[in-house]
Amino acid sequence: MNLPNLLTMLRIFLIPVFLFVFYSNIENSTIYAALIFVLAGITDILDGYIARKYNMITKVGTVLDPIADKLTTFAILISFVSRNLIPLWILIFLGVKEILMILGGIVLYSEGRKIMPADKHGKMATLSFYIAILSIAFKLPLAIRNIFLVATVILHLIAFMNYFIMFNKIRTNRGKT
Numbered sequence: 632m633n634l635p636n637l638l639t640m641l642r643i644f645l646i647p648v649f650l651f652v653f654y655s656n657i658e659n660s661t662i663y664a665a666l667i668f669v670l671a672g673i674t675d676i677l678d679g680y681i682a683r684k685y686n687m688i689t690k691v692g693t694v695l696d697p698i699a700d701k702l703t704t705f706a707i708l709i710s711f712v713s714r715n716l717i718p719l720w721i722l723i724f725l726g727v728k729e730i731l732m733i734l735g736g737i738v739l740y741s742e743g744r745k746i747m748p749a750d751k752h753g754k755m756a757t758l759s760f761y762i763a764i765l766s767i768a769f770k771l772p773l774a775i776r777n778i779f780l781v782a783t784v785i786l787h788l789i790a791f792m793n794y795f796i797m798f799n800k801i802r803t804n805r806g807k808t
Contacts, residue, residue, distance in 0.1 A: 665768030
């Protein structure tokens with residue numbers, strides 16, 4: 632198990648820590664949980680950077696990293712909806728998008744094809760998600776939070792459409808892997 636994979640495992644371990652803190656009776660628990668979310672984001676950036684820079688990309692990491700991303704996203708969305716910090720429709724929209732991405736990855740993986748890596752659209756959508764969640768946790772004015780949430784939904788839709796186009800191109804070129 633190399634360093635990038637260990638960082639991905641740490642990110643998965645931080646999910647129950649986030650949930651424990653988020654649902655605790657600690658004063659400002661949402662802020663502390665958001666800081667754990669930021670730490671998870673930093674490990675996400677580091678594991679990808681280290682894996683690419685030092686050629687430490689593994690099959691395990693290629694599969695584990697998106698799983699960690701999806702689990703983190705669902706934990707945040709479900710917990711924030713449960714406390715009425717974000718509307719349910721955002722959980723449904725982003726949840727359906729994430730499930731479709733998982734299914735697409737499974738299809739490609741089962742066909743022996745490369746799983747599509749994150750591109751600039753996906754990274755922008757992820758960044759907007761972090762900003763939106765932090766704006767809520769730190770109780771920025773409602774109008775600003777709503778702008779960040781809407782931007783997140785729009786960027787996730789753009790990223791999904793881009794991945795869908797790439798997915799279709801990969802599936803159409805059956806002879807190539």
